[in-house]
Amino acid sequence: MAATITDQTNHSVSNSALDKELAQIQSFTGKYPKQLWYLFFSEMWERFSFYGMRGMLTYFMVNQLMMKEDVANLQYGATQAFVYAFTFVGGLFADKILGFRKSLFWGGILMIVGSCILAIDPHQFFFIGISFTIIGTGFFKPNISTMVGQLYKRGDSRTDAGFSLFYSGINIGALLGGYACIAIGKDYSWHLAFGLAAIVMTISLLTFVFTKRTLGPIGLSPLEVNPASSNKKWYEYVTYIGSLAIIPIIMMMVSKTEYTDYFMYIIGPCTLVYVFYEMTKYNKEERNKLWAALVFIVFSIFFWAFFEQSGGSLSLFAANNLRPYAFQVVGHTLNIDPNGVNNASNSLFVIIFSPLLGLIWLFLNKRKLEPNTLIKFGLGFIFLAASFYIFYYSKFFADADGITRLDIFTIAYFVITLGELCLSPIGLSIMTKLSPKPLQGVMMGMWFLASAYGQYAAGILGAGMAKAGENMSNLEKLNAYATGYYQLALYALIAGVVLIIISPFVKKLMYEVK
Secondary structure, eight states: OHHHHHHHHHHHHHHHHHHHHHHHHHTOOSSSOHHHHHHHHHHHHHHHHHHHHHHHHHHHHHHTSOOOHHHHHHHHHHHHHHHHHHHHHHHHHIIIIIHHHHHHHHHHHHHHHHHHHHHHOTTTSHHHHHHHHHHHHHHHHHHHHHHHHTTSOTTOTTHHHHHHHHHHHHHHHHHHHHHHHHHHHHHTOHHHHHHHHHHHHHHHHHHHHHHGGGGTTTTOOHHHHOGGGGGGTHHHHHHHHHHHHTHHHHHHHHHSHHHHHHHHHHHHHHHHHHHHHHHTTSOHHHHHHHHHHHHHHHHHHHHHHHHGGGGTHHHHHHHHHBOOEEEEETTEEEEEOHHHHHHHHHHHHHHHHHHHHHHHHHHHHHTTOOOOHHHHHHHHHHHHHHHHHHHHHGGGGOOTTSOBOHHHHHHHHHHHHHHHHHHHHHHHHHHHHHSOGGGHHHHHHHHHHHHHHHHHHHHHHHHHHHHHTTTOOHHHHHHHHHHHHHHHHHHHHHHHHHHHHHHHHHHHHHTTOO
8 A cells, every 4th residue: 555655656746747847848939849840850851751652652553563554543542541541550559558759769660671671672572561661650650740749838829830840841851752762763773762761761760769858758658657557568569569460461451452442441430439439538628629620630531632643643644744844954954854843843832831831820820810720721622623723724735645734733733732731731730739638649640540531532533534544545644634633623622612611610619729
């Protein structure tokens, strides 16, 4: 009995010290906490690796693995769906067992291993290498975003600006990796392209390891924080072993897209049941906030289904229907590769405009003019609709061979970027604002699980466009894709208008959260 009282007292003192350290971190002055910059660079290099490989997938499958275009679109959708679906699993294990730090480290290790396997022989070991990166990303991605959210006190008006800056770090990595990896693969060596992804992922992990001490209690394992759970240390080892044991299953499910269908039919409903169960543990206000979070999550599925054509149908559109842009530098002709533009232009625009938009939100907030988050989401869909109309309209600039202009294509990416900036960084922020602290990792995982369904739908949509253009001339393929983009523009416009109309009702569920 005396030992129990002593343990409880030590636990109370320990938690008090951790709370004090967290409060000190959250009481930073200026626009951004210093810890944000450390997470910024770790995420930047991880995104170099991730987007570098993402940008290679569809092109590699069609031109190196000799898949049909519709099959490659489905394969891309399946791969990306599993990547984002496992972010929910990673968030769950981080919340309950590993903590955000250990989860991030383990995910980074798995991603490095997967990239190295692909570097050895991407043709022979394609699916096993991809499977390692799927599991690794699941452990890495949702947890670093959650740690960013915990740098701020609840209600801090600087949170959106912080996430916008963090999001620009994501896109610096995506810009560099998206262009460099596909260019190296197409012009030099696919082994080297995948090997580069492994190198930069190692840099990301080392950045985190050498700066994590500045995070105080943020990201610690719940088994470390609560001494009463010290006898559950074996849960960690089971998690590590289980994540390795499931890799052959992931290989099978990714390589055969019909298994992806079964998985997606099951994981979504099961996840909702779990979240509904967790909601019963909270009061009415907290439940209503979680309902509001689910509205954001559902609409984000539609957004990503359209937006993620960039890795599927737009990748093939760039390869087959765009003319490289040539310019002279010191007497030498340099060509801008359309696939590189497809992979990197969105990220370049985010880097330029993300900090600017964050400052605009701060400026409007000080004058009480900042639109609420639902309106921002609605604006995101309207910009998305405009961008796909431009993709559609590019067909009117095509020649007789179905080759159209790269500059029109790039303008469409500028517009789609404005839509993304209204939605994605705000979405990461709103998940942390609306979720009770014990559920933040799970709800961040839910946000990425919604992306999984978006990726899955993107593959199906892209495959439908590719199927429509099968066995046709290049000009006819251009028209098939353009027709599909016109339909996506119409659906995105409808979604944006609906969001703006329902915004007053959802705002009531959010209470003080803006």
